[in-house]
Amino acid sequence: MERWLVVGLGNPGPQYAGNRHNAGFMVLDELASRDGGRFKVHKARAEVVEGRIAGHPAVLAKPLSYMNLSGGPVKALAGFYKIEPARIIVVHDELDIPYGALRAKLGGGDNGHNGLKSITKALATRDYLRVRFGIGRPPGRMDPADYVLRDFATAERKDLPLLVDRAADMVDSLIDRGLEATQNAFHARDLNVARPPR
Numbered sequence: 001m002e003r004w005l006v007v008g009l010g011n012p013g014p015q016y017a018g019n020r021h022n023a024g025f026m027v028l029d030e031l032a033s034r035d036g037g038r039f040k041v042h043k044a045r046a047e048v049v050e051g052r053i054a055g056h057p058a059v060l061a062k063p064l065s066y067m068n069l070s071g072g073p074v075k076a077l078a079g080f081y082k083i084e085p086a087r088i089i090v091v092h093d094e095l096d097i098p099y100g101a102l103r104a105k106l107g108g109g110d111n112g113h114n115g116l117k118s119i120t121k122a123l124a125t126r127d128y129l130r131v132r133f134g135i136g137r138p139p140g141r142m143d144p145a146d147y148v149l150r151d152f153a154t155a156e157r158k159d160l161p162l163l164v165d166r167a168a169d170m171v172d173s174l175i176d177r178g179l180e181a182t183q184n185a186f187h188a189r190d191l192n193v194a195r196p197p198r
């Protein structure tokens with residue numbers, strides 16, 4: 001059975017832990033806890049857990065580089081574990097999707113996301129799977145770069161554990177049932193969540 005690589009994007013360090021940009025790390029922590037795994041530092045500049053998802057061997061990885069340098073660790077891990085891009089799933093925050101919505105896709109652009117930009121360049125392909133964790137657009141004229149590096153708002157945090165749980169389920173489904181079945185199952189079920197005041 002071929003192995004999968006599931007990468008959560010974020011910035012390392014406690015000061016970033018609750019940021020919107022760290023949604024990927026949050027989902028990876030949930031996946032690791034389900035399998036009873038503990039992250040260990042890997043020479044590829046990432047924390048990894050080797051385990052199983054939906055019965056398939058899988059490596060969970062959180063790059064220890066900053067977001068805009070995520071590609072190096074991902075390429076190194078893919079090489080070390082001999083995993084093709086088609087079996088790589090990247091979990092990341094997404095400005096163009098409202099909070100409460102999750103989307104799965106294969107390939108496509110990076111929408112200005114520096115983590116995806118770095119991974120696409122390092123792998124020399126866009127054809128890897130993504131789980132896009134909607135964070136919505138910043139209010140007013142706030143710079144998106146500031147917005148993603150702020151913690152989720154109080155109103156959002158109420159629903160955050162449920163969303164993280166569903167994003168982990170989406171990873172599980174991608175590995176177990178494939179992209180189309182996952183899109184059919186999850187894209188119709190966005191949470192009707194409380195939005196913070198604008």
